[in-house]
Amino acid sequence: MQNPSTPAYRIPEPVARVLGRLPRYPGSVLFVTGLNLVLARHLHPDTLHRLEGRSLRIHVADAGLRFDYTWRDGAFRAARHDVAEPDLTFRADAWDFHCLLQRREDPDTLFFSRRLVIEGDTELGLMVKNTLDSIDMAVFHPKAILRDLLAGQRHRLRFR
Template identity: 40%
Template sequence: MLNPREHLLKVGERLLPLAARTPFALQRLALERSLNQLFAEPLADEAFEALEGLWLRLEVADLKLAWCLTCDRQRLRIAEQAPVAVTIRGNWREFLLLASRQEDPDTLFFRRRLVIEGDTELGLAIKNLIDSLDPDLLPPWLWALLQRAGAGVAEAGRAQPAPG
Protein backbone atom coordinates (compact mmCIF):
# COMPACT_ATOMS: atom_id res chain seq x y z
CA MET A 1 0.00 0.00 0.00
CA LEU A 2 1.25 3.49 -0.90
CA ASN A 3 2.03 5.90 1.90
CA PRO A 4 0.22 9.29 1.69
CA ARG A 5 3.25 11.06 0.15
CA GLU A 6 3.66 8.41 -2.56
CA HIS A 7 -0.07 8.56 -3.25
CA LEU A 8 0.06 12.36 -3.55
CA LEU A 9 2.96 12.12 -6.02
CA LYS A 10 1.19 9.45 -8.09
CA VAL A 11 -1.90 11.67 -8.32
CA GLY A 12 0.31 14.63 -9.27
CA GLU A 13 2.09 12.63 -11.96
CA ARG A 14 -1.29 11.83 -13.53
CA LEU A 15 -2.86 15.27 -13.19
CA LEU A 16 0.01 17.65 -13.92
CA PRO A 17 0.39 16.71 -17.61
CA LEU A 18 -3.25 17.77 -18.08
CA ALA A 19 -2.22 21.37 -17.32
CA ALA A 20 -0.43 21.52 -20.68
CA ARG A 21 -3.77 20.83 -22.38
CA THR A 22 -5.49 23.71 -20.59
CA PRO A 23 -5.98 26.72 -22.90
CA PHE A 24 -3.44 29.42 -22.15
CA ALA A 25 -6.14 32.03 -21.48
CA LEU A 26 -7.39 29.91 -18.56
CA GLN A 27 -3.84 29.30 -17.31
CA ARG A 28 -3.17 33.05 -17.41
CA LEU A 29 -6.41 33.93 -15.63
CA ALA A 30 -5.82 31.39 -12.85
CA LEU A 31 -2.12 32.21 -12.41
CA GLU A 32 -2.48 35.99 -12.46
CA ARG A 33 -5.38 35.97 -10.02
CA SER A 34 -3.70 33.47 -7.67
CA LEU A 35 -0.22 35.00 -7.75
CA ASN A 36 -1.46 38.55 -7.23
CA GLN A 37 -3.61 37.44 -4.31
CA LEU A 38 -0.90 35.27 -2.71
CA PHE A 39 1.82 37.88 -3.13
CA ALA A 40 -0.24 41.02 -2.48
CA GLU A 41 1.93 42.03 0.48
CA PRO A 42 5.35 41.53 -1.22
CA LEU A 43 3.99 43.27 -4.34
CA ALA A 44 2.87 46.25 -2.23
CA ASP A 45 6.33 46.27 -0.61
CA GLU A 46 7.89 46.35 -4.12
CA ALA A 47 9.62 42.99 -3.59
CA PHE A 48 9.11 42.23 -7.29
CA GLU A 49 10.65 45.50 -8.53
CA ALA A 50 13.47 43.56 -10.26
CA LEU A 51 10.83 42.36 -12.75
CA GLU A 52 9.35 45.81 -13.39
CA GLY A 53 9.43 46.23 -17.17
CA LEU A 54 11.33 42.95 -17.70
CA TRP A 55 10.05 39.48 -18.54
CA LEU A 56 11.00 36.19 -16.93
CA ARG A 57 10.13 32.89 -18.60
CA LEU A 58 9.44 29.93 -16.32
CA GLU A 59 9.63 26.61 -18.14
CA VAL A 60 8.50 23.32 -16.67
CA ALA A 61 10.31 21.24 -19.26
CA ASP A 62 8.91 17.78 -18.54
CA LEU A 63 5.32 19.08 -18.64
CA LYS A 64 5.92 21.26 -21.70
CA LEU A 65 4.55 24.27 -19.82
CA ALA A 66 5.94 27.80 -19.93
CA TRP A 67 4.80 31.22 -18.80
CA CYS A 68 6.30 34.66 -19.23
CA LEU A 69 6.01 36.76 -16.08
CA THR A 70 6.52 40.46 -15.41
CA CYS A 71 5.63 43.01 -12.77
CA ASP A 72 3.64 46.01 -13.96
CA ARG A 73 2.61 48.68 -11.43
CA GLN A 74 2.81 46.25 -8.49
CA ARG A 75 0.80 43.57 -10.31
CA LEU A 76 2.14 40.33 -11.76
CA ARG A 77 1.21 39.73 -15.39
CA ILE A 78 1.45 36.49 -17.35
CA ALA A 79 1.91 36.17 -21.13
CA GLU A 80 2.37 33.24 -23.46
CA GLN A 81 5.15 34.97 -25.41
CA ALA A 82 7.22 38.03 -24.51
CA PRO A 83 10.73 39.41 -25.07
CA VAL A 84 12.24 37.65 -22.06
CA ALA A 85 15.37 38.82 -20.28
CA VAL A 86 15.87 35.56 -18.40
CA THR A 87 14.58 31.98 -18.44
CA ILE A 88 14.45 29.61 -15.49
CA ARG A 89 13.95 26.00 -16.60
CA GLY A 90 13.53 22.74 -14.77
CA ASN A 91 11.24 19.76 -14.28
CA TRP A 92 8.19 19.93 -12.05
CA ARG A 93 9.87 18.00 -9.25
CA GLU A 94 12.66 20.58 -8.99
CA PHE A 95 10.17 23.46 -8.88
CA LEU A 96 8.23 21.57 -6.19
CA LEU A 97 11.43 21.07 -4.16
CA LEU A 98 12.10 24.80 -4.49
CA ALA A 99 8.54 25.85 -3.56
CA SER A 100 8.35 23.45 -0.61
CA ARG A 101 11.80 24.42 0.67
CA GLN A 102 12.89 20.79 0.65
CA GLU A 103 15.99 21.67 -1.34
CA ASP A 104 18.21 24.73 -1.16
CA PRO A 105 17.79 26.88 -4.30
CA ASP A 106 21.56 27.26 -4.68
CA THR A 107 21.92 23.47 -4.71
CA LEU A 108 19.25 23.09 -7.39
CA PHE A 109 20.97 25.68 -9.60
CA PHE A 110 24.54 24.49 -8.86
CA ARG A 111 23.61 20.92 -9.81
CA ARG A 112 21.87 22.28 -12.94
CA ARG A 113 18.56 20.75 -11.92
CA LEU A 114 17.21 24.28 -12.39
CA VAL A 115 18.86 26.34 -15.11
CA ILE A 116 19.08 30.11 -15.54
CA GLU A 117 19.63 31.38 -19.09
CA GLY A 118 19.91 34.98 -20.24
CA ASP A 119 20.38 37.82 -17.77
CA THR A 120 21.89 35.80 -14.95
CA GLU A 121 21.97 38.81 -12.62
CA LEU A 122 18.18 39.14 -12.98
CA GLY A 123 17.81 35.36 -12.67
CA LEU A 124 19.77 35.37 -9.40
CA ALA A 125 17.68 38.30 -8.12
CA ILE A 126 14.53 36.28 -8.88
CA LYS A 127 15.99 33.17 -7.23
CA ASN A 128 16.78 35.22 -4.13
CA LEU A 129 13.29 36.74 -4.19
CA ILE A 130 11.68 33.30 -4.36
CA ASP A 131 13.88 32.11 -1.52
CA SER A 132 12.98 35.15 0.62
CA LEU A 133 9.20 34.83 0.27
CA ASP A 134 7.53 33.88 3.52
CA PRO A 135 5.65 30.54 3.30
CA ASP A 136 3.12 32.03 5.73
CA LEU A 137 1.80 34.03 2.76
CA LEU A 138 0.28 30.77 1.52
CA PRO A 139 -2.95 29.40 2.92
CA PRO A 140 -2.00 26.81 5.59
CA TRP A 141 -3.63 23.94 3.65
CA LEU A 142 -1.60 24.82 0.52
CA TRP A 143 1.69 25.12 2.44
CA ALA A 144 1.01 21.75 4.12
CA LEU A 145 0.26 20.16 0.73
CA LEU A 146 3.44 21.62 -0.80
CA GLN A 147 5.52 20.39 2.13
CA ARG A 148 4.09 16.86 1.98
CA ALA A 149 4.52 16.61 -1.79
CA GLY A 150 8.00 18.15 -1.65
CA ALA A 151 9.04 15.78 1.13
CA GLY A 152 7.84 12.87 -1.02
CA VAL A 153 9.93 14.04 -3.97
CA ALA A 154 12.96 14.59 -1.72
CA GLU A 155 12.52 11.14 -0.15
CA ALA A 156 12.19 9.50 -3.58
CA GLY A 157 15.35 11.31 -4.73
CA ARG A 158 17.33 10.04 -1.77
CA ALA A 159 16.15 6.50 -2.49
CA GLN A 160 17.52 6.64 -6.06
CA PRO A 161 20.93 4.98 -6.52
CA ALA A 162 23.74 7.35 -7.42
CA PRO A 163 24.53 7.44 -11.16
CA GLY A 164 27.41 5.12 -11.83
Protein backbone atom coordinates in the same frame (compact mmCIF):
# COMPACT_ATOMS: atom_id res chain seq x y z
CA MET B 1 18.90 2.37 -9.26
CA GLN B 2 17.85 6.01 -9.29
CA ASN B 3 20.44 8.69 -9.90
CA PRO B 4 20.49 11.11 -6.91
CA SER B 5 20.16 14.06 -9.28
CA THR B 6 17.01 12.56 -10.81
CA PRO B 7 13.74 13.82 -9.30
CA ALA B 8 11.70 11.35 -7.29
CA TYR B 9 8.66 11.98 -9.46
CA ARG B 10 8.06 13.00 -13.07
CA ILE B 11 4.81 13.85 -14.81
CA PRO B 12 3.91 10.78 -16.93
CA GLU B 13 4.59 11.31 -20.65
CA PRO B 14 0.94 10.84 -21.77
CA VAL B 15 -0.17 13.49 -19.27
CA ALA B 16 2.65 15.81 -20.35
CA ARG B 17 1.59 15.50 -24.01
CA VAL B 18 -1.93 16.61 -23.11
CA LEU B 19 -0.76 19.43 -20.82
CA GLY B 20 1.75 20.62 -23.42
CA ARG B 21 -1.07 21.18 -25.91
CA LEU B 22 -3.03 23.48 -23.62
CA PRO B 23 -2.96 27.15 -24.65
CA ARG B 24 -0.43 29.06 -22.57
CA TYR B 25 -2.28 32.30 -21.96
CA PRO B 26 -5.21 31.01 -19.84
CA GLY B 27 -2.76 29.08 -17.66
CA SER B 28 -0.66 32.21 -17.26
CA VAL B 29 -3.77 34.14 -16.18
CA LEU B 30 -4.45 31.56 -13.46
CA PHE B 31 -0.78 31.58 -12.43
CA VAL B 32 -0.60 35.37 -12.01
CA THR B 33 -3.90 35.37 -10.13
CA GLY B 34 -2.21 33.15 -7.56
CA LEU B 35 0.91 35.33 -7.53
CA ASN B 36 -1.17 38.45 -6.94
CA LEU B 37 -3.25 36.84 -4.19
CA VAL B 38 -0.41 35.19 -2.31
CA LEU B 39 2.99 36.59 -3.22
CA ALA B 40 2.72 40.21 -4.39
CA ARG B 41 1.96 41.69 -0.97
CA HIS B 42 5.14 40.12 0.46
CA LEU B 43 7.54 41.62 -2.08
CA HIS B 44 9.63 44.68 -1.24
CA PRO B 45 8.83 47.82 -3.26
CA ASP B 46 12.43 47.94 -4.57
CA THR B 47 12.03 44.42 -5.92
CA LEU B 48 8.76 45.33 -7.60
CA HIS B 49 10.38 48.41 -9.13
CA ARG B 50 13.16 46.24 -10.60
CA LEU B 51 10.56 43.80 -11.97
CA GLU B 52 8.52 46.54 -13.69
CA GLY B 53 7.99 45.62 -17.32
CA ARG B 54 10.36 42.63 -17.27
CA SER B 55 9.14 39.48 -18.98
CA LEU B 56 9.35 36.27 -16.95
CA ARG B 57 8.59 32.61 -17.56
CA ILE B 58 8.16 29.55 -15.36
CA HIS B 59 8.68 26.44 -17.48
CA VAL B 60 7.56 23.18 -15.90
CA ALA B 61 9.60 20.96 -18.20
CA ASP B 62 8.17 17.51 -17.49
CA ALA B 63 4.60 18.81 -17.77
CA GLY B 64 5.19 20.83 -20.92
CA LEU B 65 3.72 23.90 -19.22
CA ARG B 66 4.91 27.49 -19.51
CA PHE B 67 3.60 30.41 -17.52
CA ASP B 68 4.50 33.79 -19.03
CA TYR B 69 4.06 36.93 -16.97
CA THR B 70 5.33 40.38 -16.10
CA TRP B 71 4.97 42.93 -13.29
CA ARG B 72 3.26 46.04 -14.61
CA ASP B 73 1.24 48.84 -13.03
CA GLY B 74 1.25 47.34 -9.55
CA ALA B 75 0.34 43.74 -10.34
CA PHE B 76 1.56 40.57 -11.97
CA ARG B 77 0.05 40.29 -15.45
CA ALA B 78 -0.21 37.35 -17.82
CA ALA B 79 1.89 37.89 -20.92
CA ARG B 80 2.50 36.36 -24.32
CA HIS B 81 6.19 35.84 -25.03
CA ASP B 82 5.63 34.20 -28.40
CA VAL B 83 7.66 36.71 -30.45
CA ALA B 84 10.73 37.15 -28.25
CA GLU B 85 12.29 35.15 -25.46
CA PRO B 86 11.46 36.43 -21.96
CA ASP B 87 14.05 38.34 -19.94
CA LEU B 88 14.19 35.46 -17.46
CA THR B 89 13.13 31.80 -17.48
CA PHE B 90 13.18 29.35 -14.60
CA ARG B 91 12.93 25.76 -15.88
CA ALA B 92 12.60 22.62 -13.77
CA ASP B 93 10.38 19.59 -13.40
CA ALA B 94 7.19 19.84 -11.34
CA TRP B 95 8.72 17.82 -8.50
CA ASP B 96 11.70 20.15 -8.25
CA PHE B 97 9.45 23.25 -8.12
CA HIS B 98 7.45 21.49 -5.41
CA CYS B 99 10.65 20.79 -3.45
CA LEU B 100 11.71 24.43 -3.80
CA LEU B 101 8.40 25.68 -2.44
CA GLN B 102 8.51 23.20 0.42
CA ARG B 103 12.15 24.18 1.12
CA ARG B 104 13.14 20.53 0.81
CA GLU B 105 15.74 21.51 -1.78
CA ASP B 106 17.97 24.53 -1.97
CA PRO B 107 17.83 26.41 -5.30
CA ASP B 108 21.63 26.40 -5.54
CA THR B 109 21.72 22.62 -5.12
CA LEU B 110 19.13 22.17 -7.85
CA PHE B 111 20.96 24.65 -10.07
CA PHE B 112 24.36 22.98 -9.72
CA SER B 113 22.81 19.53 -10.25
CA ARG B 114 21.19 20.93 -13.44
CA ARG B 115 17.68 20.25 -12.18
CA LEU B 116 16.92 24.00 -12.14
CA VAL B 117 17.89 26.00 -15.20
CA ILE B 118 17.91 29.78 -15.12
CA GLU B 119 18.13 31.43 -18.54
CA GLY B 120 18.28 35.07 -19.50
CA ASP B 121 19.27 38.11 -17.47
CA THR B 122 21.66 36.82 -14.81
CA GLU B 123 21.29 39.82 -12.50
CA LEU B 124 17.49 39.62 -12.67
CA GLY B 125 17.66 35.86 -12.02
CA LEU B 126 19.77 36.31 -8.90
CA MET B 127 17.48 39.06 -7.62
CA VAL B 128 14.37 36.89 -8.10
CA LYS B 129 16.06 33.82 -6.56
CA ASN B 130 17.31 35.79 -3.54
CA THR B 131 13.91 37.43 -3.09
CA LEU B 132 12.14 34.07 -3.08
CA ASP B 133 14.76 32.66 -0.69
CA SER B 134 14.04 35.50 1.74
CA ILE B 135 10.27 34.95 1.86
CA ASP B 136 8.89 32.95 4.75
CA MET B 137 7.27 29.96 3.07
CA ALA B 138 4.56 30.00 5.73
CA VAL B 139 2.81 32.66 3.60
CA PHE B 140 2.02 29.85 1.13
CA HIS B 141 0.31 27.69 3.73
CA PRO B 142 -3.43 27.44 2.92
CA LYS B 143 -4.44 28.75 6.37
CA ALA B 144 -2.22 31.82 5.95
CA ILE B 145 -3.58 32.47 2.46
CA LEU B 146 -7.17 32.22 3.68
CA ARG B 147 -6.43 34.47 6.67
CA ASP B 148 -4.82 37.10 4.39
CA LEU B 149 -7.71 36.96 1.92
CA LEU B 150 -10.31 37.32 4.66
CA ALA B 151 -8.38 40.20 6.24
CA GLY B 152 -8.23 41.92 2.85
CA GLN B 153 -11.98 41.47 2.37
CA ARG B 154 -12.73 42.97 5.79
CA HIS B 155 -10.41 45.88 5.04
CA ARG B 156 -12.15 46.59 1.71
CA LEU B 157 -15.60 46.33 3.27
CA ARG B 158 -14.68 48.72 6.07
CA PHE B 159 -13.45 51.45 3.73
CA ARG B 160 -16.15 51.41 1.06
